[in-house]
Amino acid sequence: MTTIQEISRDNISAIAHLATLLWSDTTQEEMLSHFEEVYLSEHPTAFLLKQDQKDIGFIELSVRQDYVEGAEDLPVAYIEGIYVDQSFRKKGLAIQLIHKAEQWARSQGYTQLCSDSELDNIGSVTFHQKDGFEEAGRIICFVKNLN
Known part of the structure; x- marks a missing residue:
């Protein structure tokens, strides 16, 4: 069973x-501090994707x-x-996270959901395009550097 919290x-x-799996140049401590700030902030949020009680993905949103x-x-x-964890990809789970983000954005009164990707991250570009994002x-x- 899939749930989003x-x-x-x-x-x-x-x-x-x-x-830390997405941003491999960060540490658990840095991400704990960051998401504590996200949790306490007025607008930004994040959602955790679980499959059969296993933590398998997340989406972080800001304003x-x-x-x-x-x-x-x-x-x-x-x-x-x-x-989304590698072993759970290509099953429509990331799209579920996007749809949750869309619901959240609409509930906050926003009319657009924006994103970005590195130029060479073809998987991300393809994913965004398949879900209706326009480049x-x-x-x-x-x-x-000035030193």
Whole structure:
């Protein structure tokens, strides 16, 4: 049985663990701290995906007030990250997380749900397109160290 739970004190640790699998350059402690802030904040949220009581995925949402490529109205609901365990992929579970995000966004009064992906993450790009997201643009980000 698949369930989706909104972030709570009881599941912050599970969401933080899954986040370290998505963002491998982070630690459990960093993600625990981050999701504690998410839990306590006014608008951002996260949802935990469970299959037969096993923690298998999550989606983190925020509200972006500033410029968002392709957004027609600000603020907008924004997908900061979405992850489903490798062994549970291609079963429509990530789409369930997206639909939960859409419900949340609508309940908050937002008219758009935005997201992004690295240019070379073809799996993510394909996933977004299959779920009805439209590409708004492509960018390459630069940094120049000044020391």
